[in-house]
Amino acid sequence: MTIDANGPAILARSLRKEYPGRDAPVIAVDGLDLEIRRGECFGLLGPNGAGKTTTVEILEGLNQPTSGLVEVLGRSWDRDAPAIRERIGVTLQETHFPEKESVRELLTVFRSFYARGLDVDDAIARVSLESKADALLDQLSGGQRQRVAVAVGLVGDPEILFLDEPTTGLDPQSRRQLWDVILDLKARGRTVLLTTHYMDEAERLCDRVAVVDRGKIIAQGSPAELIARLGGEHVVEFALVEEAPTDPAVFTALDSVLAARAEADGYSLTVGEPHRALPALLDALEEIERPLARLTTRHVGLEDVFVALTGRHLRDDQESDGDAGRRRFRRKSRRR
Amino acid sequence: MLQQSPFFQLYLARLREFVRQPARIFWVYGFPTVLAVALGFAFQNRPPAPVVVDVVSGPGVESLRAAVDAHNARLASSAEAAGWRPTIVLEVRPEAEAVKRLLTGKTPLVIDPDEGAKVSFRFDPTRPESAAARETVDHVIQRAAGRGDPVATADVLITEPGSRYIDFLIPGLIGLNAMGGGLWGVGFLLVNLRIGKLLKCYIATPMPRSEFLGAILAARLTFLLPDLAVQLGVGVFLFHMPIRGSLWLVVLLDVAGALSFAGLGLLIACRAATTETVSGLMNLVMMPMWLLSGVFFSYERFPAAVQPLIQALPLTQLVEGLRLVILEGAGIGRPEILRVLAILAAWTVGTFWLALRWFKWS
Numbered sequence: 059m060t061i062d063a064n065g066p067a068i069l070a071r072s073l074r075k076e077y078p079g080r081d082a083p084v085i086a087v088d089g090l091d092l093e094i095r096r097g098e099c100f101g102l103l104g105p106n107g108a109g110k111t112t113t114v115e116i117l118e119g120l121n122q123p124t125s126g127l128v129e130v131l132g133r134s135w136d137r138d139a140p141a142i143r144e145r146i147g148v149t150l151q152e153t154h155f156p157e158k159e160s161v162r163e164l165l166t167v168f169r170s171f172y173a174r175g176l177d178v179d180d181a182i183a184r185v186s187l188e189s190k191a192d193a194l195l196d197q198l199s200g201g202q203r204q205r206v207a208v209a210v211g212l213v214g215d216p217e218i219l220f221l222d223e224p225t226t227g228l229d230p231q232s233r234r235q236l237w238d239v240i241l242d243l244k245a246r247g248r249t250v251l252l253t254t255h256y257m258d259e260a261e262r263l264c265d266r267v268a269v270v271d272r273g274k275i276i277a278q279g280s281p282a283e284l285i286a287r288l289g290g291e292h293v294v295e296f297a298l299v300e301e302a303p304t305d306p307a308v309f310t311a312l313d314s315v316l317a318a319r320a321e322a323d324g325y326s327l328t329v330g331e332p333h334r335a336l337p338a339l340l341d342a343l344e345e346i347e348r349p350l351a352r353l354t355t356r357h358v359g360l361e362d363v364f365v366a367l368t369g370r371h372l373r374d375d376q377e378s379d380g381d382a383g384r385r386r387f388r389r390k391s392r393r394r
Numbered sequence: 395m396l397q398q399s400p401f402f403q404l405y406l407a408r409l410r411e412f413v414r415q416p417a418r419i420f421w422v423y424g425f426p427t428v429l430a431v432a433l434g435f436a437f438q439n440r441p442p443a444p445v446v447v448d449v450v451s452g453p454g455v456e457s458l459r460a461a462v463d464a465h466n467a468r469l470a471s472s473a474e475a476a477g478w479r480p481t482i483v484l485e486v487r488p489e490a491e492a493v494k495r496l497l498t499g500k501t502p503l504v505i506d507p508d509e510g511a512k513v514s515f516r517f518d519p520t521r522p523e524s525a526a527a528r529e530t531v532d533h534v535i536q537r538a539a540g541r542g543d544p545v546a547t548a549d550v551l552i553t554e555p556g557s558r559y560i561d562f563l564i565p566g567l568i569g570l571n572a573m574g575g576g577l578w579g580v581g582f583l584l585v586n587l588r589i590g591k592l593l594k595c596y597i598a599t600p601m602p603r604s605e606f607l608g609a610i611l612a613a614r615l616t617f618l619l620p621d622l623a624v625q626l627g628v629g630v631f632l633f634h635m636p637i638r639g640s641l642w643l644v645v646l647l648d649v650a651g652a653l654s655f656a657g658l659g660l661l662i663a664c665r666a667a668t669t670e671t672v673s674g675l676m677n678l679v680m681m682p683m684w685l686l687s688g689v690f691f692s693y694e695r696f697p698a699a700v701q702p703l704i705q706a707l708p709l710t711q712l713v714e715g716l717r718l719v720i721l722e723g724a725g726i727g728r729p730e731i732l733r734v735l736a737i738l739a740a741w742t743v744g745t746f747w748l749a750l751r752w753f754k755w756s
Contacts, residue, residue: 118598120756140600148598154590158414159407170403171601194414214599 065132067218067249068094068117073126075112075273086112087123088273096217099240099250101264103257103360105370109273110253111151111222117251118148118220131217144173147216149207151223157196161187161206164195165213172214181213185239201232208239218249225259237263257360267360271368284363290316290328293362294335297324297352304348313338317366324352328362400601404609412617422617423624426571430564430628437559442480445527447503448492449484454507459484461538462531478551482531503527556636556721564629565716566689571621572648573683573709576655577662577676579614584663585672588754597755611656618652619645638723643731644716650738651712657745658708664752683709708741 075087087109094100102110115121117128119135119142128135130142155164165178176184182191185205190198195206204224211219221240225233233256240263243250254260260267261281268278277284285291298304306318306325314335317328329335332355343350364370396402412418449455466481484505487495495501496516502524504516513535517524555561587593596606622645629635637644658679666672686693686700687709696704704710715734718724724731 115756120594120598143598143600146598148595150591150595150598153592153595155592156407156411158411163407163410166397167400167403167407168599170398170400171596171599173600210595 064096066093066129067096067098067131068092068100068251069127069129070113070117071127073113073116073128074124075109075116075121076124085273087116090126090270090273090275092268092275094249094251096249097244097247098265099244099252099263101260101267102251102253102270103255103260103267103364104253104270105255108270110270113270114220114222114251114253118146119143120148144214145217147211147214147219149211149219149221149224151226153207153210155195155203155206155210158194160192160194161198161209162191164206165209168210169213175214176212178213181209184212184242185209186235199232201228201235204228204232205236205239208236212243216248218251219243221250221252223253223255225254225256233259257364261360269360269364269367276367277363281360284360285358288316288328288358288363288366290314290330291358292329292332292335292355293358294327294329294332294339294353294355295321295324296327296339296350296354298343298348299351300348304346308342308346309339312342315339319365328358328366329355399605401605401609401612404606405612408609408613409616412613422575423621426567426621427624427628430567430625431632433563433567434560434628434633437563442478444481444483445503445530446483446485446501447505447527447531448495448501449486450489450492450504450506451486452507452509454509454513455484455486458505458507458513458535461534464538465534478549480530482534503531505531555634556638558633560629560633561635561721562692562717563690564625564633564635565720566713568622568625568648568716569651569687569709569713570684570689571625572618572651572712573655573680575614575618575621576652576657577659577680579617579659580610580656581659581662581676582672583610584660585666585669588663588667589669594756603755607660611653614656615649615652618648622648635720637720639719639725643719643724643726646726647712647715647719647731647734647738650735650742651708651715654708654712654738654741654745657742657749660749660753661745664749665754667754683707686710688713706737708738711737 070090070092073087073090073092074085076083076085078084090109090113092113102113104110112121116123117130119130119139131145133142135142159167161182162178165181169175169178169181175181179188179191182188185208187202187205187209190202195203198206208219208221208224211221224240225236228236237259240250240252244263250263252260252263264281266278266280267284268275269284270276277287279287303320304325306320309315309318309325309327312327312335314331315327315329315338319326327335327339336355340350412422449458462482462484469479469481485501489506492501492504493516496504496518502517502521506514506516508514515528515532517528519525584593587596597603626637626644630637662672662675662679666675683689686696686704687707688694688704689709693701693704693710711734715731715738718728718730718734726732
């Protein structure tokens with residue numbers, strides 16, 4: 059078997075994973091196709107429970123698919139597992155490392171598993187934890203521990219690094235520090251597969267993203283492409299002083315407004331040109347005698363792409379699948 | 395070289411985790427020592443506790459009290475009999491109260507002396523201390539009334555080191571520690587690694603699984619030896635327990651036992667993914683052995699029907715073997731010792747074989 063050095067870093071075809079359920083099997087991954095190029099940072103986006111972690115664990119060789127094909131660096135897990143493990147690095151969600159080990163000791167243990175890899179001090183430097191190299195893990199903050207977890211993934215100097223929700227639960231400063239680690243890795247030409255439910259993270263780090271929902275990929279492309287598919291580039295969000303909710307359909311007819319949605323605490327419009335849409339909106343509100351309580355505008359982001367595709371927010375604990383009226387409207391807005 | 399050995403690095407990591415947590419050191423070494431010392435002193439040879447019984451108030455109380463006082467005075471003057479015969483304490487109460495105390499277990503025996511001619515005893519024959527109290531009081535009453543001993547009897551009291559309760563107990567505690575260490579140090583540890591996702595993190599790397607398990611076993615045996623030394627030290631230096639057989643054979647038996655318990659721990663950890671499951675499984679495995687394996691009292695007291703089961707338990711075999719070597723000086727050639735080693739080896743091989751087939755790594 060020859061390994062094509064220019065072939066995809068990761069290839070998955072018709073990936074499917076079922077778990078036995080009480081009534082019917084639970085389908086975690088439902089016919090998923092994926093092709094990740096060498097040297098790119100690829101993001102798997104989706105809400106909790108979308109099947110991201112199951113997919114990544116199958117790609118990491120930690121879980122077996124019910125059916126489908128997986129190749130990592132041109133090799134298959136069935137035949138070449140040890141060879142693949144030598145060449146990938148894995149950072150799992152919320153790993154509890156031994157608390158009484160120092161950072162250097164822990165990385166020395168993991169370094170011993172690989173035939174080739176980074177010097178332990180280099181791995182520590184990659185995640186900027188030089189000053190904490192001899193600190194015990196229970197003396198580190200959450201963000202520092204997460205960087206240790208990334209260093210564990212890096213210590214074998216992998217060709218592909220898997221990062222599952224690396225910044226979940228971290229403060230903004232720690233998130234930015236981790237982003238720097240990932241950008242540095244990209245600059246070194248390594249492949250990164252990242253799962254996240256933070257859209258800003260994906261926009262900042264990823265060359266391409268795939269949006270996963272209910273075990274399927276519902277959109278794939280660069281962040282800019284996905285945003286362009288929405289049509290408008292701006293979002294106007296506002297709230298009204300009102301007793302009864304207004305049908306958002308009222309706003310879809312306004313100049314330059316492409317779509318309108320009711321949100322939990324107001325309304326959201328996708329807009330092509332704010333300088334035309336805003337005066338029209340203000341006029342319309344005056345006409346129906348509903349004063350504004352709040353008004354903001356921003357650029358369209360991947361979060362908006364996800365909402366437009368699924369009718370739900372990524373962190374959908376923000377919004378329980380709401381009332382029927384709003385749902386009906388979503389379907390309408392999706393058709394546009 | 396060692397820097398790049400997964401076995402050595404994982405082994406070192408286990409040792410570091412252990413010695414850096416003083417609480418763990420206490421529970422593994424300190425607590426069993428405290429237990430051995432406490433039990434050793436609690437069951438030390440000393441005069442038996444007095445028999446305290448209730449007496450129904452009435453005209454016969456005085457003659458009963460005279461008999462009991464004479465008995466207690468005789469014990470106080472004779473050193474030999476005082477070694478084991480208990481003194482008697484009478485507590486006079488109204489009948490209704492005394493009977494109520496009997497029914498609620500506050501007194502072992504209620505004596506109704508009537509007028510002295512016919513004494514009646516009220517007690518629950520299934521309570522050993524009630525039957526013993528009845529015999530003791532009856533003996534005192536009959537003797538005071540003039541009954542003699544037609545046959546001369548002599549009491550030979552055994553209090554030699556090597557045959558006391560503490561000598562019986564220390565090998566039992568060594569076995570108990572080997573069991574606890576194997577189940578906690580292997581079973582609980584692995585389940586915790588699984589819960590903390592560290593197990594998954596390890597197997598995502600090229601780490602050889604055999605070296606991982608080997609390091610855990612090596613660490614377990616490393617912790618076992620100081621434990622054995624502490625227990626033997628308490629026995630020998632504090633209670634003058636003799637070690638009549640070879641020390642090396644004691645170590646060999648303890649290691650064989652520890653490996654079989656490590657296998658059981660691994661089996662428990664095969665699939666369990668929550669602390670509750672693993673705790674339940676550990677209790678399920680440990681409880682029967684705590685009760686049946688003859689750690690605190692001889693397993694001979696259980697019915698014949700369950701003896702084969704008791705004999706099959708690894709803790710029974712380990713404790714039996716340790717007692718044979720420590721107290722009786724048995725050598726490795728003794729068939730009983732070979733049998734112990736064979737049964738422990740069978741447990742080790744069987745549990746490891748099953749556990750490695752069923753173990754869920756990810």
